Amino acid sequence: MKYVAIIRQVPDGESKIKVDGGRVNLEGATLILDQMDEYAVEQIIRLKEAHGGEAVVVAFGPERTEEAMRTALAMGADRGVLITAEGYVDPVTQAGALAKVLTEEAPDVVFTGGQQADWDSQALGAAVAEALGWPSVTWTTAFELEDGHAKATHDLDEGAEVVRVALPAIFTTQQGLNEPRYPTLPGIMKAKKKEIKKIDAAELGVSGSKVEILEQQIMELERKQKIIDGTKEPAAAAAELIKLLHEEAKVL
Amino acid sequence: MILVVMDHDGNELRKGALEGVSRARKLAEALGGEVAGLVVGPGAEGVAEKAKDYVSKVYVVSGPDWEAYTAEKWAKAAHAAAEAAGARVVVAPASRTGRSWTARLAVKMDAALLEDTLDSWAEGDKVYATKYSFLNRVLEKQAGTLPAVISVKPNTTPLAEPAGAGTVEPLAVELGELEKKVEVLEKIAETGGKVALTEAEVVVTGGRGMGSAEAFQMIEQFADLLGGAVGATRAVIDAGWRPYAEQVGQTGKTVQPNVYFALAVSGAVQHQAGMNKSKVVVAVNKDPDAPIFKETDYGVVGDVHQVLPAMIEEVKKLKGA
Ligand SMILES: Cc1cc2nc3c(=O)[nH]c(=O)nc-3n(C[C@H](O)[C@H](O)[C@H](O)COP(=O)(O)OP(=O)(O)OC[C@H]3O[C@@H](n4cnc5c(N)ncnc54)[C@H](O)[C@@H]3O)c2cc1C
Numbered sequence A: 001m002k003y004v005a006i007i008r009q010v011p012d013g014e015s016k017i018k019v020d021g022g023r024v025n026l027e028g029a030t031l032i033l034d035q036m037d038e039y040a041v042e043q044i045i046r047l048k049e050a051h052g053g054e055a056v057v058v059a060f061g062p063e064r065t066e067e068a069m070r071t072a073l074a075m076g077a078d079r080g081v082l083i084t085a086e087g088y089v090d091p092v093t094q095a096g097a098l099a100k101v102l103t104e105e106a107p108d109v110v111f112t113g114g115q116q117a118d119w120d121s122q123a124l125g126a127a128v129a130e131a132l133g134w135p136s137v138t139w140t141t142a143f144e145l146e147d148g149h150a151k152a153t154h155d156l157d158e159g160a161e162v163v164r165v166a167l168p169a170i171f172t173t174q175q176g177l178n179e180p181r182y183p184t185l186p187g188i189m190k191a192k193k194k195e196i197k198k199i200d201a202a203e204l205g206v207s208g209s210k211v212e213i214l215e216q217q218i219m220e221l222e223r224k225q226k227i228i229d230g231t232k233e234p235a236a237a238a239a240e241l242i243k244l245l246h247e248e249a250k251v252l
Numbered sequence B: 001m002i003l004v005v006m007d008h009d010g011n012e013l014r015k016g017a018l019e020g021v022s023r024a025r026k027l028a029e030a031l032g033g034e035v036a037g038l039v040v041g042p043g044a045e046g047v048a049e050k051a052k053d054y055v056s057k058v059y060v061v062s063g064p065d066w067e068a069y070t071a072e073k074w075a076k077a078a079h080a081a082a083e084a085a086g087a088r089v090v091v092a093p094a095s096r097t098g099r100s101w102t103a104r105l106a107v108k109m110d111a112a113l114l115e116d117t118l119d120s121w122a123e124g125d126k127v128y129a130t131k132y133s134f135l136n137r138v139l140e141k142q143a144g145t146l147p148a149v150i151s152v153k154p155n156t157t158p159l160a161e162p163a164g165a166g167t168v169e170p171l172a173v174e175l176g177e178l179e180k181k182v183e184v185l186e187k188i189a190e191t192g193g194k195v196a197l198t199e200a201e202v203v204v205t206g207g208r209g210m211g212s213a214e215a216f217q218m219i220e221q222f223a224d225l226l227g228g229a230v231g232a233t234r235a236v237i238d239a240g241w242r243p244y245a246e247q248v249g250q251t252g253k254t255v256q257p258n259v260y261f262a263l264a265v266s267g268a269v270q271h272q273a274g275m276n277k278s279k280v281v282v283a284v285n286k287d288p289d290a291p292i293f294k295e296t297d298y299g300v301v302g303d304v305h306q307v308l309p310a311m312i313e314e315v316k317k318l319k320g321a
């Protein structure tokens, strides 16, 4: 069996975001393997450990994505394929290119992150599946292989459901699916030698994007930050707080 | 022509359907043509009789094949309706399920996908939208080519008013091989609180610093007093103190209440992604450097086990007065 994780490199949620000239500027930001994609990498490594086969990471993104791919290889994936393109490309266009690579790779099971920590998009997994004519399951919290099918539990708008899916299929991750492992030092050393094949997106027919980002701005609401010290007299602080909420904020 | 896919619960249209109609009307004004609707699934015939008051024509896809939702089927139905209507833009709710089938639909239509949009409009041969990105920390403007698929973030758009009776047209859609590949085995109902978290005007969230499942009785009491809903952080869900349905954040629910209480919550970015659009944020934390205080209007530095009981007493006094 072959398992693929589609991954992305994104800014760490902990690092501050800057905007210059109406554009997010990632210079100086810590870039990491998207934490929702970490679940995907962990899942394909576990599948390989349990059933044998190959665990491959695939990505569509700028050259720097190689760093995130090395992290996935250090966790235990076998090799990588990176489709390179600078700048924003919409998920439908990305799906076309990724589908070509996946047709070549012919995996049985594909995992990818449930939501991207940069574009806040949830579309990629389902879009790639559609481009391949495969089924997709989003927000997967439990997964097992069963006689050529997969049985998966996944979140809906409210509640969840259990589905049986014919393979090959694409699953997007949700917290609870697994606990991603940390790369070990030997893992990091080995990852340096693992193969990453790079393909220019243009070679896969990508020219431009159907969606263009025109302008970005930091969206932080001004907060009043009226902080009361309640370490010595908690009851008095609570009284002052409730008074402020009632009389000033008028929310109680 | 603009197609709006109208969510319903089997009897009534959901709010998201009427938000979608408002968006579709605005797009139709700019692009020309009328607004058609689609209702799919159990109860669709009945709902169509209500939906027709909002659009010029309602397509209905129903029958035994359409009892259970799958992304593959819903995308297929929407594609069939878009073709029947000659729609260049499809509008749908950005619920979790909406966002999975619209991704498939966009590929079928080779369309620009504008996801989870706050507002959308058209000019010339382009559609525009605003949306949040970077875990809800950035507001961005996007432009997409036609055809386009636009999903509407819940509670962003005024609900449409009825505009006179349109027609109802059943649409026969055959399932193909792909649509038969996912079989729903079992539904698991959500175990949530009395007040729906995403609709609540007051949300009271407890974090890991509450210390135990029992300590959430205080949270519940406070929420009850204010007619609010209980929320929780992921650390609390992982500890098994509260059900996942109450989780607020990137991988939980997004809330936007009048007032949000973050009690013994550190304020991780993934948590903030679900609450940072709240009107007023109140925090209690014993650590004056907790990140949540940067996102707070009114806060108390102190032990939640001392401050919260006093807050409860103060609110009781206020309500008694
Ligand atoms: C080019 C453009 C950029 C926009 N940018 C944003 C944005 O950043 N955030 C947002 O929430 N909404 C934006 N909008 C949407 C806009 O604010 C309205 O929601 C939308 O145009 C419909 O408003 P209306 O029908 O009330 O017409 P009105 O607001 O009365 O507009 C009348 C005319 O002005 C045009 N117009 C309105 N607003 C703008 C604008 N900001 N820039 C250029 N033309 C405009 C409209 O298309 C229309 O032709 C933009 C619209 C356009 C056309």
Ligand SMILES: Cc1cc2nc3c(=O)[nH]c(=O)nc-3n(C[C@H](O)[C@H](O)[C@H](O)COP(=O)(O)OP(=O)(O)OC[C@H]3O[C@@H](n4cnc5c(N)ncnc54)[C@H](O)[C@@H]3O)c2cc1C
Pocket: A035, A036, A175, B206, B207, B208, B209, B210, B232, B233, B234, B235, B236, B247, B248, B249, B250, B251, B252, B253, B263, B264, B265, B266, B267, B268, B269, B270, B271, B274, B284, B285, B286, B287, B290, B302, B303, B304, B305
């Ligand atoms: C991919 C991904 C998705 C995630 N999605 C979510 C999500 O949807 N929602 C979410 O919440 N998290 C999410 N997280 C986890 C998030 O990063 C944090 O770990 C989590 O929010 C922390 O929860 P917490 O604030 O309850 O706990 P902690 O970070 O441990 O904070 C506890 C706080 O309580 C305070 N405290 C302790 N004792 C007291 C006391 N007696 N009185 C007052 N204050 C006290 C402490 O000072 C501290 O600030 C996600 C993480 C990842 C990687």
